[in-house]
Amino acid sequence: xxxxxxxxxxxxxxxxxxxxxxxxxxxxxxxxxxxxxxxxxxxxxxxxxxxxxxxxxxxxxxxxxxxxxxxxxxxxxxxxxxxxxxxxxxxxxxxxxxxxxxxxxxxxxxxxxxxxxxxxxxxxxxxxxxxxxxxxxxxx
Numbered sequence: 694x695x696x697x698x699x700x701x702x703x704x705x706x707x708x709x710x711x712x713x714x715x716x717x718x719x720x721x722x723x724x725x726x727x728x729x730x731x732x733x734x735x736x737x738x739x740x741x742x743x744x745x746x747x748x749x750x751x752x753x754x755x756x757x758x759x760x761x762x763x764x765x766x767x768x769x770x771x772x773x774x775x776x777x778x779x780x781x782x783x784x785x786x787x788x789x790x791x792x793x794x795x796x797x798x799x800x801x802x803x804x805x806x807x808x809x810x811x812x813x814x815x816x817x818x819x820x821x822x823x824x825x826x827x828x829x830x831x832x833x
Contacts, residue, residue: 695800697789701781707750713743714781720744720756721770721778729768744768751777 700710712733719729730740741758748754755774759767770778789796 695796699785714778716743717774717778720768724767726768
């Protein structure tokens, strides 16, 4: 099913999109920038840079970080951070609802999914058929 992704370009030449919002959600759930970054398969440095960029985009921070040490570090969303997520998700839901028919029409107009070459070489039993281009396995 087709789905809509929203990117909001702010007037200060910064943007908020699904990736930054998901990162904020994961920071809120885990209490850690590094854990949120790992969950999104990104480095701690990249995750920290995105959070820092968001913090600089607003008058007040969206997340507060605590440095590591013997007790370990951590991060927590501020009230603005929770509001940012809620507002973004509300905009996303409203846009998806308003465009449901158009998304369904685009989805229905798609060409059928192509079958990969690997799948074409597989028989109904799940074993691959040997072609002239496939070398025989060496026997021990």
